[in-house]
Amino acid sequence: MFYTYIIYSESTDSYYTGYTSVGVESRVAKHNKGGNRSTKSGIPWQVVYCKSLRSKTEAIKWENFIKDQKSRQFIEKLINSEENECDIAQQ
16 A cells, blocks of 8 residues: 655645655654655654545655646545545644
8 A cells, every 4th residue: 555645744834745665654764754855844743634545656756746737736635635635633
């Protein structure tokens, strides 16, 4: 199983979109340990959206579609949609 996810940094008021095969929680833990140059300045990050997909190709396509929207409004609609599979985001 692969996942496309969106994380949010309150300190930078920004979103980051990515994909993973290792599970969203363990991937976000790496972001929060400073293991990604793109997200290091936004620590701590919290998961706000995730979607499971059957293949790496589908996960990458969905990630790129989200990024191609270049829209905070689109991301926030996704976060609040029924499509959001993250229990973390519903807290």
